[in-house]
Amino acid sequence: MMEQEELYDMIVVGAGPAGCTAAKFAADAGLNVLLLERMKLPREKSCSGFLIQKSVRFIEQHYGNMPENVFCKPENTSGFILTNEDGKEFRFESPGFNIWRGAFDKWLAEKAEDAGAVVADNSFVTNIAETESKYLNVFLNNGAVFKTKYAVICEGTVGNLKNKITAHQGYKNEKIITYQTFCRGSVRLDPKFFYAFLQAEFSEYDAWVNFKDDLIIFGVAVENAEKIQRYHQKFELFLKSEYGLSVLEIVKEEKWLMPKILPECRKDTVYGRILFAGEAAGFLNPMGEGISSAFITGKAAAYSVKTALEAENMPPARLKEIYEKEIEPEYNYMLRQWKLIGGMSARFFQQL
Ligand SMILES: Cc1cc2nc3c(=O)[nH]c(=O)nc-3n(C[C@H](O)[C@H](O)[C@H](O)COP(=O)(O)OP(=O)(O)OC[C@H]3O[C@@H](n4cnc5c(N)ncnc54)[C@H](O)[C@@H]3O)c2cc1C
Secondary structure, eight states: EEEEEEEEEEEEESSHHHHHHHHHHHHHHTTOOOEEEOOSSSSOOOOEEEEEEHHHHHHHHHTTEEEEEEEEEEEEEEEEEEEOTSEEEEEEEEEEEEEHHHHHHHHHHHHHHHHTTTEEEEEEEEEOOOOSSSSSSETTSSSSSEEEEEEEOOOOTTHHHHHHHHHHGOOOOOOOEEEEEEEEEOSSSSSSSEEOOOOOOOSSSSSEEETTTEEEEEEEEEEGGGGHHHHHHHHHHHHHHHHHOEEEEEEEEEEEEEEETTOOOOOOOTTTTEEEEEGGGGOOOOBBBHHHHHHEEEHHHHHHHHHHHSSSOOHHHHHHHHHHHHHHHHHHHHHHHHHHHHHHHHHHHHHH
């Protein structure tokens, strides 16, 4: 076991939007921060890459202008169009950006590094445990152990630390499987919009279409992995008959996970001196939009740790209070979003 000498104020696990933002804000505030990412950066993350206006505003205010390589075409998006189980269309027009997640998240990590955080990719965290000296030990799969006063887990849906840490609570962190194909071809849909379809025959959750450069991407979300191909084929047939989809070539297939959000929207915030942010905290908006919440909860986690460090020996219950107060508006926003979708699709809301 490789013991590292340095004691960090805060170690962040996961260099997605939540982790990079937590690391950046904490480093900006003068904290000694280590950001650990299990993959080599830039890493792939299955995502439609739609930045809604709320995300764009956060980026403009806190990160500045994005570099060219982050964008894909069409760079400017117009919103999303939802079709419910009865075929009724709801249109939400709101300007946003279309980005590649690999390049985008790498840029966010560079911003955290510019602020003074140490960023270590290829660093897989296997566990986090309290020590007798009231610090946390952060264990890596290569045998290294880092010491920190606080840890912020931003592992997204794919991580397993949350399961380990919250196991005693008896909760099951349920997940949904997403499957999407990237195709060359044509379809009679506007590339500036994200399209969501809630008809039960296409998915157990939602089915969608979006566009990146010259690629048409369409996918489905299911709970039962065995049903993925069947739903995807039905959805493809529907797109062919309703919107003239013509697939010339399938360039890529992608499977991923999403948290299964239930109507009460359970959140996980603070366990001792470990905080959760982003999807790991349970934040995801309907239609799978999660980047804006990742930003807001990551920033709130950094603020809460900074406040706890200033107070010295702050009881965990007080830290939880501070963090939950910070993220309350975002949590209420998420509840409102799920209610809004519930009003548009009884089927979608009932099955959650
Ligand atoms: C198919 C699909 C489409 C989506 N489309 C959109 C969209 O268009 N717009 C939008 O806003 N949201 C979208 N989302 C949701 C969005 O991707 C997530 O909500 C967002 O990425 C959450 O950010 P995060 O920082 O919490 O986690 P992530 O972005 O998932 O980052 C977690 C990071 O932690 C790392 N990690 C995990 N475990 C460990 C470990 N043990 N040690 C070290 N590192 C670890 C992972 O490698 C990863 O880099 C989509 C999701 C899916 C699946």
